Amino acid sequence: MPKTSRTMIGASLLHSHEGKLLLVVVALAVFLSLATRSFFSLQNMVDLLTSYAFSGMLAAGLLVVLISGGIDISFTATASVAQYIAMTVANHFHVGWIEVIAISAAIGIACGLLNAVLIGTLGLSSIIVTIATLNVFFGLLMFFTHGNEIFSLPDWFVNGASWVVYTDADQTPYVFNLQMIGLIGAFVLTAILLTRTNIGRQIYALGSNVEAAKRVGIKVFRLNLLVYGYMGFVAGMASLIQAQDAQSVSPNALVGRELDVLAAVVLGGASLTGGVGTVWGTILGVMLLAFLQNGLLLLGVPSYWSQCFTGAVILIAVSALAVERQRHRAAARRVMA
Amino acid sequence: MSQDLATRMPPASPRATPMARLRPSPVLMRLFTLLAVLLVLFALLLGGKLFNATAVRSMAFQLPELGVLSLAMMIPLLSGGLDLSIIATANLSALAAAYVFTHFGLTGGGASVFAWHIAALLAAFCVAGLVGLLNGTVIAYLGVSPILATLGTMTMVKGIAVGLTHGGVIAGFPPFMVFIGNGSIAGVPMVVIVFVAVAIPVGVLLTRTPFGNIVAMLGSNQQAVRYSGIDTRRVLVKVYMLSATLSAVAGLLMMARFNSANAAYGESYLLITILAAVLGGIDPAGGFGKVSGLVLSLVILQLVSTSANLLNISQFLSLALWGAILLGVAGVGRVWAWLRPMLPGRGGARA
Numbered sequence: 001m002p003k004t005s006r007t008m009i010g011a012s013l014l015h016s017h018e019g020k021l022l023l024v025v026v027a028l029a030v031f032l033s034l035a036t037r038s039f040f041s042l043q044n045m046v047d048l049l050t051s052y053a054f055s056g057m058l059a060a061g062l063l064v065v066l067i068s069g070g071i072d073i074s075f076t077a078t079a080s081v082a083q084y085i086a087m088t089v090a091n092h093f094h095v096g097w098i099e100v101i102a103i104s105a106a107i108g109i110a111c112g113l114l115n116a117v118l119i120g121t122l123g124l125s126s127i128i129v130t131i132a133t134l135n136v137f138f139g140l141l142m143f144f145t146h147g148n149e150i151f152s153l154p155d156w157f158v159n160g161a162s163w164v165v166y167t168d169a170d171q172t173p174y175v176f177n178l179q180m181i182g183l184i185g186a187f188v189l190t191a192i193l194l195t196r197t198n199i200g201r202q203i204y205a206l207g208s209n210v211e212a213a214k215r216v217g218i219k220v221f222r223l224n225l226l227v228y229g230y231m232g233f234v235a236g237m238a239s240l241i242q243a244q245d246a247q248s249v250s251p252n253a254l255v256g257r258e259l260d261v262l263a264a265v266v267l268g269g270a271s272l273t274g275g276v277g278t279v280w281g282t283i284l285g286v287m288l289l290a291f292l293q294n295g296l297l298l299l300g301v302p303s304y305w306s307q308c309f310t311g312a313v314i315l316i317a318v319s320a321l322a323v324e325r326q327r328h329r330a331a332a333r334r335v336m337a
Numbered sequence: 338m339s340q341d342l343a344t345r346m347p348p349a350s351p352r353a354t355p356m357a358r359l360r361p362s363p364v365l366m367r368l369f370t371l372l373a374v375l376l377v378l379f380a381l382l383l384g385g386k387l388f389n390a391t392a393v394r395s396m397a398f399q400l401p402e403l404g405v406l407s408l409a410m411m412i413p414l415l416s417g418g419l420d421l422s423i424i425a426t427a428n429l430s431a432l433a434a435a436y437v438f439t440h441f442g443l444t445g446g447g448a449s450v451f452a453w454h455i456a457a458l459l460a461a462f463c464v465a466g467l468v469g470l471l472n473g474t475v476i477a478y479l480g481v482s483p484i485l486a487t488l489g490t491m492t493m494v495k496g497i498a499v500g501l502t503h504g505g506v507i508a509g510f511p512p513f514m515v516f517i518g519n520g521s522i523a524g525v526p527m528v529v530i531v532f533v534a535v536a537i538p539v540g541v542l543l544t545r546t547p548f549g550n551i552v553a554m555l556g557s558n559q560q561a562v563r564y565s566g567i568d569t570r571r572v573l574v575k576v577y578m579l580s581a582t583l584s585a586v587a588g589l590l591m592m593a594r595f596n597s598a599n600a601a602y603g604e605s606y607l608l609i610t611i612l613a614a615v616l617g618g619i620d621p622a623g624g625f626g627k628v629s630g631l632v633l634s635l636v637i638l639q640l641v642s643t644s645a646n647l648l649n650i651s652q653f654l655s656l657a658l659w660g661a662i663l664l665g666v667a668g669v670g671r672v673w674a675w676l677r678p679m680l681p682g683r684g685g686a687r688a
């Protein structure tokens with residue numbers, strides 16, 4: 001019996017991980033909109049986009065690494081180093097946006113390339129190498145800065161750039177800010193890289209089967225340079241966005257958040273074994289955690305319990321994913337037999 | 338691929354010949370060499386400041402916390418997994434014990450106090466057992482990858498601890514806990530005695546019992562273990578329960594040392610335990626590793642940290658050095674493997 005396109009869409013929505021996640025996120029958003037007055041307001045959405053821009057950007061970068069079959073733990077340290085050096089330069093020399101962006105991009109890429117070189121040459125797995133480099137980057141940063149925060153940033157940086165797009169009846173301006181540009185930019189760039197370029201296909205191939213990727217002529221080491229370099233670049237950019245939002249730079253503010261970002265990407269359906277993951281899924285994963293944490297706050301749940309709920313959701317989601325994959329495998333075995 | 342399989346096989350027999358048993362493994366040799374080099378280096382830099390009773394005692398007081406936590410990380414690593422929830426479990430267990438201690442254990446007399454003290458310690462181990470059971474069940478029966486499962490429980494368990502205490506500190510414990518944390522018997526710190534009392538049974542368990550063999554084989558090839566008729570899932574549950582139990586010991590040690598318990602103690606140790614284990618020769622992919630290697634690597638890390646402290650260098654530099662040492666050891670190993678065939682008299686030894 002021929003299926004109509006409507007049921008096909010419905011079926012694929014329920015069968016793909018992204019589809020299920022979308023339903024969960026929409027259900028959560030509808031519930032929060034009905035249960036709280038402020039969730040579904042423009043102001044809350046602007047605040048959410050601004051405050052989750054940093055994690056969201058990093059999630060986009062980490063997605064690429066996970067698809068390639070690797071993992072990066074060091075990106076928070078990379079971001080800390082990049083923003084500290086960039087802001088120190090900005091405070092002491094006459095520089096502007098372009099220089100600051102170039103500096104933090106260069107530092108991020110350099111840290112990423114170092115990771116890729118070490119992973120390629122030492123024979124250690126990516127998680128071990130990046131745990132080690134996390135400690136090296138962070139330890140050196142704290143050693144040289146003595147843990148001192150930078151409280152005063154140049155005026156042009158503090159003011160940032162924002163465009164008022166809408167002013168409501170109470171004369172409250174709603175702005176389109178740098179954080180949103182960064183977040184959208186990171187996701188668009190990652191989507192183009194993964195789905196519109198030959199390199200993206202190679203990254204999926206590498207993560208699916210290293211041996212097969214080598215046999216078809218993919219240069220694994222070069223591709224890893226690009227993957228980890230890209231992660232570093234995104235970390236450098238995200239660090240500027242974060243510094244602009246926080247209006248200060250603290251060398252130990254970011255390290256420790258790496259596992260939260262990992263959780264968001266994995267909720268979005270990316271597999272730790274590589275080859276699987278989409279930008280849409282990652283966006284939904286970040287949204288799920290952001291809505292959940294924001295919603296609990298708005299519902300009046302004491303903030304002390306927010307982390308417990310987040311953990312429970314992560315645990316339930318990864319369990320559901322695993323059960324689903326087991327069922328797929330079992331079905332595949334039946335077909336084979 | 339075939340070479341890969343060959344290198345991933347467990348050692349043919351742990352007690353092949355008496356001579357082979359006496360000869361230290363290459364991993365231990367490498368660690369001993371590194372330790373010797375560092376000792377000479379720091380001796381030249383520090384002289385008597387490093388080799389006196391005070392410095393050695395301060396090292397001895399600091400090492401066991403990270404030591405027991407690293408043991409808790411080592412067992413899942415051997416089985417081919419990972420346990421990110423060890424610190425959260427340690428803190429929640431310590432908080433459970435602290436709650437019983439402070440609410441029931443300090444009043445009344447004689448036997449009832451003793452009973453409450455036992456109850457407090459039992460509470461810690463029960464909490465840890467539950468977390469371990471949850472980890473093990475989710476990993477073994479639902480097939481969730483260990484990183485993700487324990488990432489979830491880590492967040493949730495820490496969330497419970499933060500939620501119950503509002504991030505606060507529980508302090509004020511009976512004298513015997515203070516003694517465990519800060520006392521010594523015949524000059525040996527109690528924490529070291531506890532560490533040894535935990536490390537030796539774990540070492541024996543991992544290398545001299547069927548359970549230890551199965552854990553290492555799980556890390557090498559889970560499928561093969563299952564086909565040989567072993568219920569791998571039950572073993573995995575035990576692995577994570579054991580890891581959680583060791584975390585509880587570490588939590589109680591931290592509580593005794595600081596004379597307080599909190600939801601966020603020792604969080605920076607989490608990734609360091611993985612570093613320590615890998616430096617100690619434990620294969621992060623599973624299958625290989627010994628407690629002796631781990632202890633040596635802990636001594637090395639502690640030596641670096643204490644020396645940095647004595648040299649008045651920030652503790653953060655020792656963090657950087659720890660990472661650099663791991664990368665350096667791996668790097669030297671690679672260069673050595675590359676040079677070996679070219680050395681006279683050894684040519685083709687590995688071919």
